[in-house]
Amino acid sequence: MHIQDILRAHRTTFSFEFFPPKSQEGFDELFGTIARLQELKPSFVSVTYGAGGGTREKTHDLIVRIQRETDLTAVSHLTCVNHSEAELVAIFDRYAASGIENVLALRGDPPRTLLDYDPKNDAFAYAAGLVKFIRSRTNLPDARGFGIGVAGFPEGHPSTPNRLEEMDHLKAKIDAGADYICTQLFFENRDFYDFRERCELAGIGVPIIAGIMPISSRSGMTRMAGLALGARFPARLLKAVDRCADEESVNRVGIHWATEQCRDLLDNGVRGIHFYTLNRSDATRQIYQNLGVKDSAALRAGCGPIDRLQLETAWSSEKPFIP
Ligand code: FAD
Numbered sequence: 001m002h003i004q005d006i007l008r009a010h011r012t013t014f015s016f017e018f019f020p021p022k023s024q025e026g027f028d029e030l031f032g033t034i035a036r037l038q039e040l041k042p043s044f045v046s047v048t049y050g051a052g053g054g055t056r057e058k059t060h061d062l063i064v065r066i067q068r069e070t071d072l073t074a075v076s077h078l079t080c081v082n083h084s085e086a087e088l089v090a091i092f093d094r095y096a097a098s099g100i101e102n103v104l105a106l107r108g109d110p111p112r113t114l115l116d117y118d119p120k121n122d123a124f125a126y127a128a129g130l131v132k133f134i135r136s137r138t139n140l141p142d143a144r145g146f147g148i149g150v151a152g153f154p155e156g157h158p159s160t161p162n163r164l165e166e167m168d169h170l171k172a173k174i175d176a177g178a179d180y181i182c183t184q185l186f187f188e189n190r191d192f193y194d195f196r197e198r199c200e201l202a203g204i205g206v207p208i209i210a211g212i213m214p215i216s217s218r219s220g221m222t223r224m225a226g227l228a229l230g231a232r233f234p235a236r237l238l239k240a241v242d243r244c245a246d247e248e249s250v251n252r253v254g255i256h257w258a259t260e261q262c263r264d265l266l267d268n269g270v271r272g273i274h275f276y277t278l279n280r281s282d283a284t285r286q287i288y289q290n291l292g293v294k295d296s297a298a299l300r301a302g303c304g305p306i307d308r309l310q311l312e313t314a315w316s317s318e319k320p321f322i323p
Helices: 003-009 024-038 056-069 085-098 127-135 163-175 189-201 218-227 235-242 247-267 282-290 296-301 308-316
Strands: 013-018 044-047 074-079 102-106 147-152 180-185 208-212 272-276
Touching: 003 013, 003 147, 003 180, 013 024, 013 296, 024 056, 024 282, 044 056, 056 074, 056 085, 085 127, 102 127, 127 147, 127 163, 147 163, 163 189, 180 189, 180 272, 189 208, 189 247, 208 247, 235 247, 247 272, 247 282
Parallel strands: 013 044, 013 272, 044 074, 074 102, 102 147, 147 180, 180 208, 208 272
Antiparallel strands: none
């Protein structure tokens, strides 16, 4: 099933992200996590792709195993960095043969560990080129081809300081055929609402799914800050972490903060929440518990009825969808 069909059918989606473990042991452990998270009835799950190349095969293997062993709809992340057009053609032929229908089309970051990496060999310099390429692939039972999501950055992407230009680049991905946007994690909901409004101003009408990741440790926060992506920690959150006596308390503060973010997003008509699980189930399950629900269906029930007409109109018209 295409993610856009799920987004059409549900007022709000709830999805979980995993990364492919390196070892067989890690794979088996992850399947325990996926089994526990399946009880929360996610709308779909997604699996990340290593732009550097080390775990690329494993993304495909994990997606295929999820499809074979669970009832979950899975989205494969794919980066165009370090891929020639011939490689991308082979990847999509394989996806079609494996029944993979949904892709999150990304540029990826130039791999620092590959010393001989030369961007001139890449088929596409930006994700918009990859989206256009995927749209041209129609070797699937579904005549629409692949379902395509793209990344969005509520705090801005570091390579494009000009935020107006950044929206033009995001719009190019939608114009090339992307169905929805999934955002980078953020800790301040105002950044998300501002991003959503800027999308609306830019004429971007596709659903926007909010990326949420609870902090779990001080070292994790330091790592995120170093990545310079999705790392604007509000002073209130920093103060709350500062007060913590130990790492267990930091974890609790992180889950509480993420719960409050989710509650506020749901109250403000978010189209979807994507949990960066880091291959663990505890934090996500705890957030559901804190919200007082046993699964995504119960969470969705509290989001109000679906206005089918509004959803359909928003999808088919040029007008942006205002939740
Ligand atoms: P693009 O949309 O290509 O944008 C990259 C930068 O280039 C932006 O600053 C943009 O404004 C600029 N730009 C775009 N077009 C042009 C143009 N024509 N001229 C000049 N500048 C332009 N990374 C992975 O390696 N693997 C993953 O699995 C993965 N999953 C992710 C999932 C989500 C939900 C998100 C938000 C990010 C993920 N990333 C992943 C990280 C992502 O690959 C990087 O953040 C990357 O730097 C940006 O990718 P993009 O697809 O947004 O690229």
